[in-house]
Amino acid sequence: MAGPLDAMRDTRREWSINRARLIASLVGIFLLMAVLVYRYYSLQIVQHDAFLTQSDRNRIRVEVIPPTRGQIVDRKGRLLATNQPTYVVGVIAERAADLSALTEELQDRLTLTEDELEAFRERLAQRRPFETVPIKVGLDDSALARVAVDLHQLPGVVVEAQLTRHYPFANLLSHVLGYVGRISPDDLEALDGDRYRGTLHTGKVGLEKRYEPLLHGQPGFQHVETNAHGRLLRVLEKQPPQSGQDLRLYLDLDLQRVAAEALGEQRGAVVALDPLNGGVLAMVSNPSYDANLFVEGISYGAYAVLRNSVDTPLLNRAVQGQYPPGSTVKPLLALGGLSQGFITPATTVRDPGWYRIPGDDRRYRDWTLRVRGGGHAEQVDMRMAIAESCDTYYYDLAFRMGIDTMAAVLEPYGLGRATGVDTTGEQSGILPSTRWKREAMGEAWFPGETLSAGIGQGYMLATPLQLAQATMVLANRGTSFVPALVHRVGELTVGGVPREPLKLDQEDWQAVIAGMVDVVHSQRGTAASISRGMSYTMASKTGTSQVIGIAQDAIYEEDKVSERNRNHGLFIAFAPAENPRIVVAVIAENGGGSSAATPIARQVIDTWLNELSDV
Amino acid sequence: MSEYARYLDDSQQSFARPRTVAQWLHLDLMLLLPLCLIMGLGLLVLYSASDGDWDTVSRQLRNLIVGWGALLVVAQIRIDTIQRWSPVLYLFAVGLLLMVLGFGVGAKGAQRWLSLGVIRFQPSELMKIAMPLAVAFWVVRSGLPPRLSVTVMALLIIAGPAAVIALQPDLGTALLVAASGAFVIFMAGISWWQIVAGILAALAAIWPAWLFVLRDYQKQRILTLFDPEADKLGAGWNIIQSKTAIGSGGWSGKGWMQGTQSHLDFLPESQTDFIIAVLAEEWGFRGVLCLLVLYGLVVARGFWISLTAQSTYGRLLASAITLTFCVYIVVNMGMVAGLLPVVGVPLPFVSFGGTAIVTLMLGFGILTAISTEKRIISQ
Numbered sequence: 001m002a003g004p005l006d007a008m009r010d011t012r013r014e015w016s017i018n019r020a021r022l023i024a025s026l027v028g029i030f031l032l033m034a035v036l037v038y039r040y041y042s043l044q045i046v047q048h049d050a051f052l053t054q055s056d057r058n059r060i061r062v063e064v065i066p067p068t069r070g071q072i073v074d075r076k077g078r079l080l081a082t083n084q085p086t087y088v089v090g091v092i093a094e095r096a097a098d099l100s101a102l103t104e105e106l107q108d109r110l111t112l113t114e115d116e117l118e119a120f121r122e123r124l125a126q127r128r129p130f131e132t133v134p135i136k137v138g139l140d141d142s143a144l145a146r147v148a149v150d151l152h153q154l155p156g157v158v159v160e161a162q163l164t165r166h167y168p169f170a171n172l173l174s175h176v177l178g179y180v181g182r183i184s185p186d187d188l189e190a191l192d193g194d195r196y197r198g199t200l201h202t203g204k205v206g207l208e209k210r211y212e213p214l215l216h217g218q219p220g221f222q223h224v225e226t227n228a229h230g231r232l233l234r235v236l237e238k239q240p241p242q243s244g245q246d247l248r249l250y251l252d253l254d255l256q257r258v259a260a261e262a263l264g265e266q267r268g269a270v271v272a273l274d275p276l277n278g279g280v281l282a283m284v285s286n287p288s289y290d291a292n293l294f295v296e297g298i299s300y301g302a303y304a305v306l307r308n309s310v311d312t313p314l315l316n317r318a319v320q321g322q323y324p325p326g327s328t329v330k331p332l333l334a335l336g337g338l339s340q341g342f343i344t345p346a347t348t349v350r351d352p353g354w355y356r357i358p359g360d361d362r363r364y365r366d367w368t369l370r371v372r373g374g375g376h377a378e379q380v381d382m383r384m385a386i387a388e389s390c391d392t393y394y395y396d397l398a399f400r401m402g403i404d405t406m407a408a409v410l411e412p413y414g415l416g417r418a419t420g421v422d423t424t425g426e427q428s429g430i431l432p433s434t435r436w437k438r439e440a441m442g443e444a445w446f447p448g449e450t451l452s453a454g455i456g457q458g459y460m461l462a463t464p465l466q467l468a469q470a471t472m473v474l475a476n477r478g479t480s481f482v483p484a485l486v487h488r489v490g491e492l493t494v495g496g497v498p499r500e501p502l503k504l505d506q507e508d509w510q511a512v513i514a515g516m517v518d519v520v521h522s523q524r525g526t527a528a529s530i531s532r533g534m535s536y537t538m539a540s541k542t543g544t545s546q547v548i549g550i551a552q553d554a555i556y557e558e559d560k561v562s563e564r565n566r567n568h569g570l571f572i573a574f575a576p577a578e579n580p581r582i583v584v585a586v587i588a589e590n591g592g593g594s595s596a597a598t599p600i601a602r603q604v605i606d607t608w609l610n611e612l613s614d615v
Numbered sequence: 616m617s618e619y620a621r622y623l624d625d626s627q628q629s630f631a632r633p634r635t636v637a638q639w640l641h642l643d644l645m646l647l648l649p650l651c652l653i654m655g656l657g658l659l660v661l662y663s664a665s666d667g668d669w670d671t672v673s674r675q676l677r678n679l680i681v682g683w684g685a686l687l688v689v690a691q692i693r694i695d696t697i698q699r700w701s702p703v704l705y706l707f708a709v710g711l712l713l714m715v716l717g718f719g720v721g722a723k724g725a726q727r728w729l730s731l732g733v734i735r736f737q738p739s740e741l742m743k744i745a746m747p748l749a750v751a752f753w754v755v756r757s758g759l760p761p762r763l764s765v766t767v768m769a770l771l772i773i774a775g776p777a778a779v780i781a782l783q784p785d786l787g788t789a790l791l792v793a794a795s796g797a798f799v800i801f802m803a804g805i806s807w808w809q810i811v812a813g814i815l816a817a818l819a820a821i822w823p824a825w826l827f828v829l830r831d832y833q834k835q836r837i838l839t840l841f842d843p844e845a846d847k848l849g850a851g852w853n854i855i856q857s858k859t860a861i862g863s864g865g866w867s868g869k870g871w872m873q874g875t876q877s878h879l880d881f882l883p884e885s886q887t888d889f890i891i892a893v894l895a896e897e898w899g900f901r902g903v904l905c906l907l908v909l910y911g912l913v914v915a916r917g918f919w920i921s922l923t924a925q926s927t928y929g930r931l932l933a934s935a936i937t938l939t940f941c942v943y944i945v946v947n948m949g950m951v952a953g954l955l956p957v958v959g960v961p962l963p964f965v966s967f968g969g970t971a972i973v974t975l976m977l978g979f980g981i982l983t984a985i986s987t988e989k990r991i992i993s994q
Contacts, residue, residue: 014759014927017804018934022918025801025938029914032945033907039952043862044900051862055896058859059875228880 059225060236064198067217068163070244072177072207074253075281075487081177081208083163087139089147090132093124096156103135105154109146110136115299119182132158134200138296165201165208165295169253171288172260175316176251176280176485178206178424179291195219204294206316207247207485209424214489217244245490250279258607259284262600267589268568269317271468272604275580277496278472278481280421282604283465285317310564319419319426322461323587326543327367327389327526327594328572329410329456331474331512334382336409337397338508345382345511351375355395357447364451366391367544386515387525389542391455398454403445406453407433412502413470414480415462421483422494429466432459457546467572468585474516475539475574475583477509478502513539517577526594527571530602536609539580540573540601542594569596575605582608641690643920643986649912650964650979654679656906657890657965663872664885664893664967671886671967678969682976689980694988697981698752698928704741705749705772711738712779739780739788740974744981746773746792747935750799755928760804769800784830787946787958794942798935802921837956853889856881857951861895868899886967888959891951906965910944920986929985936978943975 043051072081089110096102107117112135120135127133136143139159148159165180167173180201183191187202196202198219203209220241225233259270259282272282289306298306306314315321337343353375354363366375367389376390385393398406410416416431430436432453434445452458462470465483473480480502484495516539519525526542545568569591574580584604588596637644658672658679665671715738750769754761761769773796781789801810825834843851843858860876869875874896877885885893895903917937924930940963947962949955961971 011927014804015930017759018802018927018930019922021802021804022921022934025798025934026918029938029941032941033911035954036945036948036952037904037907039949039954040861040895040900040903043858043952044864044895044903045866047862048865051859052865054859055863055876055881058856058881059879225875226879233879 059227060223061226063222063224065220065222065238065241066198066200067219067241068243069165069180069201069217070211070215070246070490072215072247072249074249074251074256075279076252077248078253080167080169080173080249080251080253082166082168084166085161086137086164087144088134088160088162089136089139089144090134090158090160091120091124092132092156092158093127094156099156102154102156106135106147106157110139110143112136115297119297132160137162137200138164162200167291170290170292172256174206174288174291175285175318176206176249176256176283176423177291178208178210179204179294180208181294182297201295205424207249207423210422211247211486211489215244215247218242247486248488249485250274250277250281250487250495251283251485252281252608252612255282255604255608255612256284258282259600259604260286262603263586263588266591266596266600267311267317268587268591268597269321269464269585270600270604271318271464271585272608273468273472273483273583275472275475275480275574275583278469278483278499279487279495280483280485281582281608283318283485285315285321287311287313289313316423316425317464317587317589319421319423319463319465321587321589322427322429322463323568323570323589324458324460324545325415325456325462325467326545326568326570327391327455328467328541328543328570328585329415329460330389330394331386331516331541332410332413332415332470333394333397333401333406333454334386334512334515335474335504335508336406337401338382338511339504340401340405340409342397342400343382345507348379348381349385349390349393349396350378351380351390351392353392355392355399355451357399357451360447362448364391364395364448382511383515383518384524386512386541387518387522389519389526394454395451398450399447403450403453404433404435406450407431407436412500413473414466414499415460415470419463419465419469419483421465422485426465427463429462430459456543464585464587467570467587468583471572471574471583471585473502474509474513475580477506477513478504513577516541520573527598529595530598534602534606536575536605537577538573538575538602538605539577540571540598542598543570543572544568544593545570547590563590566590566592569594569598571597571601573601573605575609581613638987640687641984641987642687643916643983646913646916646920646979646983646986647686649909649916653906653909653913653964656894656909657962659871660890660894660897660965661886661967663874663897664877664890666878667872675967678967678972679964681969682972685973686976686980686983689977690983690987692984694926694929694932694985697748697932697984698755698926701745701748701752705745705752708738708742708745709776712742712776714738715783716779737788737970739776739783739785739792740970742776742780742792743788743795743939743974744977746776746796747799747932747939750796751803751928751931751935754799754803755931759927760806761800763809766800766805766809769796773797773800781828784833785959786833787960790946790958791939791942791960795935795939798938799931802931802934833956836958840953840956843953853883853957854953856883857889857892858953860892861952864896864899864902866900868895868897868902871897873897888947888957888961888966889951890966891948891962894965907944910940910963914941917982920982924985925988929988933982933985936982939978940975 069083071079073079093099116136123133151157151159167177181204182200183196183202191202195216203212203215218241221239222235223237224235227233255272259272263270263284263286267286270282270284274281293302351366353366353369353373356363368375375392376384376388380390380393384390410431416429418426418428437443437445449458453460469480469483478501480499482497482499487493487495517537519540519542520527520531520538522528527540547565547567569588571586571594574583582605584601586597586601591597658675661675662672750772753769753772754765757765773793777789777793780792839851839854843854845851856876860874860882863876874893876882876896877893882889882892894906914937917933917940921930921933921937924933943960943963946955946958946960950957961968963975964972
């Protein structure tokens, strides 16, 4: 143990020990400080640029501003498809403290359905980092209030106002406009991802799909400063979006309404064209549906009802419904017969009420057989054959022309070929020929089938729009246009594209049209019943197409067949006959006969010529 | 310079009556002036870090005033008094630590606080002061350099409280407490081979510590240090954001109150442990250097005080306090810059928080007391 004297001696030694250690620790501290300084130098000077970029990337986000979809207006500028503000609740997963708890919380507040949750999870899995993933769209004010009040307590939740498609006339125009719906993974493959960032909807059918690239527009961008919680603080730079282009239709909302009301409960379709440019003035398909249901995604149940209904409301009958055209092809065949020299206007046929192919026993009945015996007349000429719709006359003509000549003369009217109208899902109908039958059915053509084709029965099928187009050719005496719904896109006129004109002798046109005028305006015309009080001349042709085959000698009795098996009533017309301003084709499904269709056409044409047409 | 001459030099001053208020109050202005500058700088940074919140700044001001009060009180105590009471203080602190184990109050998953009615305080902070006092007391008793048995006992004095604190768990404080004790042993002059052996033993302890002592979140912090990108939005977030803040400051910084990382809430704990990132972002590398220079002045003065202390006990204490102060700086700035794992060590006099300030000021009170000791003969 150290004594007091030792302690004195030790003091010196201890001091030198301390001094040595102080120097050692000074060196140590200096080295550590040097490391620190070097580290901060490395971060702040050497790597400064990288970290500056990183900090900007932290706070500055490029946000996409989706473009406003173009609107659709009728010929008078009335809004048919527009955009309505709705609220979207979205989640930025990266900002949420506990995503599953937050999801449950939102499920409670927003009463989310399983479908919505499922969709949310799917979108969540495909999101980009820090992207807002919508969990609930189309929010009303009260539901919005329930979330907005506590928004500050729900980190990661954002509410955004968004424009959503709205169709103010719902059922009336669904088949014309089609609808937009949520972008599906399938859609994404077809769409340009950059143009659709921030956009939730795309056109699914109809005009909305056909004109999607023009309606959509070009998204804009903004650089925004956000804090760590994703709150937007200020906009640093902005490039505004370009709205989609508006579509102006040929369609007249009033005429569409009149056509729909005239059709009433009747299943069927009405197509009205402007013969001067092929513009669709009205296009009704009944029954219809509410396109608004599809915008935010229709429920499986509601969709199943629409899809499985025997009335097929989702089918746009005007362009997708294919019907035997029946006697409405007779004017076209008459023109073919005239131009090919098979008949002259003076050629007559004896009509006993039936026709028999020479050397065959089978009788082909004239329609008169079910109302009276004895046929139309001893001598039926072309004009009478059109006005009274004499089947026997056309059996004879068809037999002499043969199916391939018939197909050749009907082809220029556009039968058997899609019209190219600017919507989706158009069907092309069938214009039968020996070659068609061989290719489609692998069978030879039978002579009896030629006779059926002569009265627009058998294999022949046409859409109401195709019939309207053919009628436009008649109305214009050869010239015609591709049927079009859209007149102008923005300032650009897209409608009125001419078709290859059909060049025939003027006398031939006049002779056939004279017969068509008689359909309404002569006493024995098949549509004479609608002539009363008519202030203009209408050229038209009735048609009745069989839904079921009738045995050779049996007589079709309307009340004995079930409703679904009743004949379709058809009617094509244009007016005024000498200077046509409207062309109409009507089909009344299972309407029994053409009388179910003729008053509808009359009402549409009356309204157009007397009230709406601006000429 | 001979011992005798040194005594003579000092004697002129020491025997003189106090001529200034500072001398009368036992204040070492060379030590305390840079400290004041650091505090002023700290308040400016804190004002920005708190988004211009006067309430935070005034609370910090209150903390500083309390700290100065503590310093003033301690500065008046004679060193031999402190020396005499060292073991008592140590045992008292140990007793409190054990009470924390028994009746401590938890916060953020750690049990560190002792609630005394209105006041809640951390006995582990008291230990930061008591530890160097006690170890110095112990090694000085038997003369320097300490024999092996003395060293071992000193290590036990250190290890006991450090282990208890580490188990609270409060790794940062345990580290500081252990360091403050270990510095005394180092300064006492244990041989270098013992130091090397000690470092080797510490390295060897890493493996069992990893397996049995460290908790998952502590392991996570260490793993994060090596690869912060592995969990960008979780454990790595703090360190990525603080490095981004520091790096984006560049040479001259984004300007006071202009830091985007801190003001837009990207930087966590920006008022407390990570406040150096705010300074680095807004004041740039030159701001960091300024702060380091101020710290350097304090440390240099601390070493000077140690070198010129009248007693061995004072020398050991002064250097241990100064070195511990360095540990604060190096560990805090190192962890925010991603050099060290994140442990709860504040940046002295800049980070918001009263406890650390009071503890540090108690230490500096002892330093200034040592500096102004007038007696010629220490023992």
